[in-house]
Amino acid sequence: MTTVLVLVIFVGAYVLIATERIHRVAAALGGAAAMVLIGVVNAQVAFFSDRTGVDWNVIFLLLGMMVIVGVLRQTGVFEYVAIWSAKRARGRPFLVMVMLILLTAVASALLDNVTTVLLVAPVTLLVCEQIQAPPIPFLIAEAMASNIGGTATLIGDPPNIIIASKSDLTFNDFLVNLGPVIVLLVLVFIGMCRVMFRSAFTYHPESVAALMALDEREAIKDGPLLVKSGVVLTAVLVGFVSHSLLDIEPSMIALLGAGALVAISKVDIEDCLADVEWSTLVFFMGLFVMVGALVEVGVVHSLARSATDAVDGRYFLASTVLIGASGALSGLIDNIPYVATMAPLVHDLVQAGHGAEGADAAWWALALGADLGGNATAVGASANVVVLGIAARYGHPISFWTFTKYGLVVASTTILIAWGYVALRYFALA
Template sequence: MLVSISIFFIVYILMVTEKLDRVVAAMLGVAVLLLLRAMPYETALESIDLDVIFLLVGMMTVVDILAQTGLFEWVAIYIAQRAWGNPLIILVGLLAATAVLSAFLDNVTTVVLIAPVTILITQILELRTTPFLILEALFSNIGGTATLVGDPPNILIGSRGGLSFNAFLLNLAPIVILCALAVFVGILLSQRNTLKTTGALRARIMKAHPAKAILDPWRLKRGLTVFFVILVGFSASRFLNVQPGIIALSGALFMIVYTKSSLRASMEKVEWETILFLMGLFMLVGALEHNGLFREIARHLFGLTQGHLFATSMAVLWASALLSAFFGNIPVVIAMIPLVHSLIDSMQGQMNLHQSPDLLNAYVAYPLWWSLALGACLGGNGTIFGAAANVVIIQIARRNGYKITFKDFLRYSVPVTVLTLLLSSVYIYFRYFIFSPL
């Protein structure tokens, strides 16, 4: 375990300080782990989340084909005109759209779709692009927390905890809406005097004709047809028992054929640096999971609460948030789920709730499961490496000439993460303890 921890933190420091390119640092760390046999080769491969990789490759291909038609220029002009060229209204609108889309698609797909539009709007109005992109990554994670399908940790919790789509919606949507509104207020207070553009630029955007941005109507119609089929596939993925990544990749290949696009040109536009970086990150964290780091941390933490349900719920919330911020929320959730199960079983015996499954859920299981979901999803906002959407938005920014440093990201992420976790703590206390059925 010591070897994998040491290598992870060395790589982490190299990435944070930017002494070495992030992709090189991550892949070099994986190579050292494998050479030192700190993790079996098979385990390294198994730790890569292929669904995320396929989803990214597929959606990046789809976005590139649609971008060639002028669609994103049209959307950018349309949004800017509907907001009268007001930067603050545009920002709030983009963030609201990001949160809503993330709840019903997934946060990675959402940022891949929203980022190109955002970059175009900020370029047209000569605004700083990086705050928009960082906040969109944060809102994609906030919005994705609301539903079963919005964030990979929720899919894992729902599957292994036996929780339905409606259960997620009824229990998490209220606090997600509250968190989003609170962050909106913070943005309005902090950005109202900084987000400004000139009257000349606003006048120019109002005179623009969105229809002239469309370069290839024939390919656009065909591309949008396939795109909507992909979206329907995402919404039905659980019923079809097909992973979203497979749907995205299959849809992208079909779009290439149907729009008569070039496979080679489309593959060249995929952010392969992002793909390699995520694969390296998955394997680095996989080594920590393989060596039992997360299990040990969680076991010691839960031992401190001594069976007190509210204290345990808060421990789950804040520990999963802190761990997710630094190690990524997917492996943290995988490690925490068995511990939550064992806690539920032990408390079921203590409270003699064997014959009352409804009361068990309401009083014991729900506080713990929702604490884990909120901690992992919202804690993923803590650093660049906390969630896949964060990594993707950073790489998209870099490819378009915008550099977002670790410090830049923290300037926005820390206040948002702390605020949303505090609100979540209050929500759990009042909903499941003050207004508890027992």
């Protein structure tokens, strides 16, 4: 009876999150509270258990990076890079889009995709106004580029952080295994944008003069702070790459970097904390408690055992199902709760393989399917929701179906290429 109640609560919360009937934070916290009230979750289960508790490594990694970016935002460097990129493209709309896609993809890999679109989208609106280009195609392309680029690293997309925590995979593991295919996918995506948004690439020579007159150096508000932020951010990224050698968790590196930057920059603490997405962190906490309840009553273990029996050592089949199902489901619901639910199951599936050929490919199939599938619809990834909100705020609303008609094409194409990559690298050439 308890197991049934846990499933009903979890599915109910999931439906509320997916349909956005109520705010996703309220749905996650409500589901977590219900798990406590029925007696499945207590303080030990929720906060201190490695198996069922809140994954504090995920929470504090995000917190540290949000603080660092909050300080970096005050320098104006993101506006500088966007204006510089547009000027290098000489105001030609397609070249501007290419520059912004590359900027967004790289920044999403180094920071995270939600933070990147928050910083780049408002500047994109300014650049589009200067070159008299419709901003909606540019904003849609940026959202999708952020999801593709963020797939390459441990910190680029929130689902990857969850996967890394459950699998003990390192920053370097993500970069080496996912980096090559993401470079290919970004190039393919640029080609797709040339076709999908071709009507937006009307060149207006008279508007280029206004763009070229902008001085990107004026966007830098605090040069000394930029230098300090750059030094700390570089040290943090080096720490991520070498954390397995240093034996320091990425979450600790991010917190150390955030603390050091706040200390040496002497910025207003309130300004730093204002950029922290507290609602996202609280959402994660509620979600972890709900998934922990599933683990506690044995639902995840039972699913993993059934999946292991069905796979029966056929890890190519498992990877194929994972990448396809993850892509489809992440388009319907936010990929964060999906991955939080699937990660324990995939962990048990991989552990059952005991190092069998292709077993670890299940993790990469999950990451690629969930991250790339988030492009399918307007609610498939947090970055999409953020971009739609910014567009509406500035008077350029993007409807669910406007985004989705492009997203379905992009998600299907990139997932198919990613599946071919997994099949070739981990099975055909293994």
